[in-house]
Amino acid sequence: MTNEVKIPTEHPRAKSLKHRKRLVEFFDKGVVAQAGLIAHGRGEAFDYLLGEKTANFAIRALEAAAATLLMSEYPVISVNGNTAALVATDIVRLARITEAKIEVNLFYRSTKREQAIEKVLREAGATKVLGVGEDASAEIDEIGSERRRVDPKGILIADVVLVPLEDGDRSEALVNMGKKVIAIDLNPLSRTAQLATITIVDNIVRAMPALTKIVDKLSVESKERLAEITSRFDNGKILSDAISLIRRRLSTLAKSGTHLSFVEMNNR
Ligand code: PTJ
Numbered sequence: 001m002t003n004e005v006k007i008p009t010e011h012p013r014a015k016s017l018k019h020r021k022r023l024v025e026f027f028d029k030g031v032v033a034q035a036g037l038i039a040h041g042r043g044e045a046f047d048y049l050l051g052e053k054t055a056n057f058a059i060r061a062l063e064a065a066a067a068t069l070l071m072s073e074y075p076v077i078s079v080n081g082n083t084a085a086l087v088a089t090d091i092v093r094l095a096r097i098t099e100a101k102i103e104v105n106l107f108y109r110s111t112k113r114e115q116a117i118e119k120v121l122r123e124a125g126a127t128k129v130l131g132v133g134e135d136a137s138a139e140i141d142e143i144g145s146e147r148r149r150v151d152p153k154g155i156l157i158a159d160v161v162l163v164p165l166e167d168g169d170r171s172e173a174l175v176n177m178g179k180k181v182i183a184i185d186l187n188p189l190s191r192t193a194q195l196a197t198i199t200i201v202d203n204i205v206r207a208m209p210a211l212t213k214i215v216d217k218l219s220v221e222s223k224e225r226l227a228e229i230t231s232r233f234d235n236g237k238i239l240s241d242a243i244s245l246i247r248r249r250l251s252t253l254a255k256s257g258t259h260l261s262f263v264e265m266n267n268r
Contacts, residue, residue, distance in 0.1 A: 016044065016052075019086060019205060026085035030116040033108040036082045039165070046186035047203050049246045054210060057241035058202040064233035065182045065198050066214040067226040068160055072180070075100035076130075076158035080107065083164045083204060084117045088124035090208035091164075095126070097215055100162070103131035103154035107167050109146035130154035142173035163192065164204045171195040184208070188242035199235055201242040 008014065023040050026032045054062075069075050077091055077100050084091075084104075095102050104117050111133055118129045130151040138152040147170050150156045161174055164184040168191030171181045175195060183196035184207045193199045200207050218226065253259050 023082065023085050026081070026120075030112055031120055032081040032085050033106075033113070035108065036080075036085075039167075040082060043165070043186040043203065046188075046246075049249065050186065050201070050242070051245070051249060052203070054202050054206050055242070055245055057238045057245070058200055058207065059210075060233070061198055061200040061235075061238050062202075062207065062211050062214050063218070064230055065162070065200060065211060066218050067221075067229040068180055068182060068198060069094075069098045069100065069162070069215060070218060070221075071223065071226050071230070072098075072160035074158050075160040075162065076154045077102050077162045077164075078105045078155060078166070079103065079117060079121065079164075080105065080166060081113065081117060084120045087164070087204050087208040088120050090212060092121065092125040094162075094208065094212045094215065097212065097219070101154050101158070102126055102129050103151050104129060105131055105136075105147055105150060105155060107145055107147055107169075109149065140170075140173055140177070142176060143170055145169050163196070164208060166192050168192040168195070188239045188246075193239065197235065198233065199238055201238065 020040070023032050023037060027034070027037060075098055077095055079091060079102060091102060094100065102121060104114050106113060106117075114132045118132050121129050131154055135151050136149040138150050138156045140148045140150060140156070145167075155161055155174075158179055160180045160182065162182045163171065166183070166185075171183060171192045172195045174181050175197060180197040181195070182198045182200070183192045184200045184202060184204050185193040186201060186203055187193055188199070188201045193201065200211075202210075218229075
């Protein structure tokens with residue numbers, strides 16, 4: 001039913017409605033998990049609080065993420081249902097320019113879903129997709145969920161893992177294994193956001209294309225310059241800035257009680 005309804009382009013929330021429609025469509029195709037729809041709603045709520053824009057702190061995290069990817073030896077992009085539905089083309093583009101592997105890694109794992117996600121990625125241009133079926137033959141013991149099953153040619157041996165949107169049981173284990181974890185998560189309070197090496201507090205639909213652009217821009221920089229970007233990066237400060245932005249927006253909005261004429265704060 002949701003997918004039969006045409007979204008009017010002039011609708012004030014047309015973009016957000018289109019993303020919802022796409023997720024429902026990909027849920028019907030067996031790509032997105034039921035819980036993926038709930039997770040998206042949680043993300044939307046945080047995006048609303050953050051002002052639905054890529055904030056300065058997210059740009060700083062994107063730069064650190066781009067520098068980290070460019071300096072890495074064996075980067076892997078981990079893909080789940082929501083990510084495949086919303087940003088498959090960006091994943092393939094980013095993998096190409098960073099020479100990263102793409103691996104399907106699911107919380108609600110089933111061979112059918114793994115294959116459906118692989119199909120979406122291949123249709124978006126991926127030539128190789130790790131972690132599907134028997135290929136996910138290694139296990140990370142510290143992870144309790146199905147996410148522990150990984151590809152021995154992928155996440156298991158990666159030095160940097162990009163996890164756009166996940167459920168938080170994994171960041172800590174990957175960091176404990178000595179890997180750098182780059183997370184994209186709209187909730188600065190989530191376990192993933194808190195435990196990642198670099199947290200991009202932004203919507204994957206904005207952050208993924210932005211990351212590709214920044215990687216392109218930084219790809220001409222020297223190793224020293226890239227190392228400088230990562231060494232001065234402070235993830236605690238990023239999380240603190242994200243939480244402060246929410247607080248500032250809410251206290252300003254709380255004063256008037258109405259927000260539709262709300263002028264964006266320019267001191268972000
Ligand atoms: O496809 P699977 O089987 O691997 O399952 C994927 C989900 C998303 C269902 C699973 O990882 C899960 O349950 O995740 P959580 O615990 O609901 O966490 C999802 C996090 O992503 C939350 O912190 C949301 O705020 C955040 N989020 C949701 N949508 C977006 C987002 N962050 C960035 N961009 C989004 N579009």
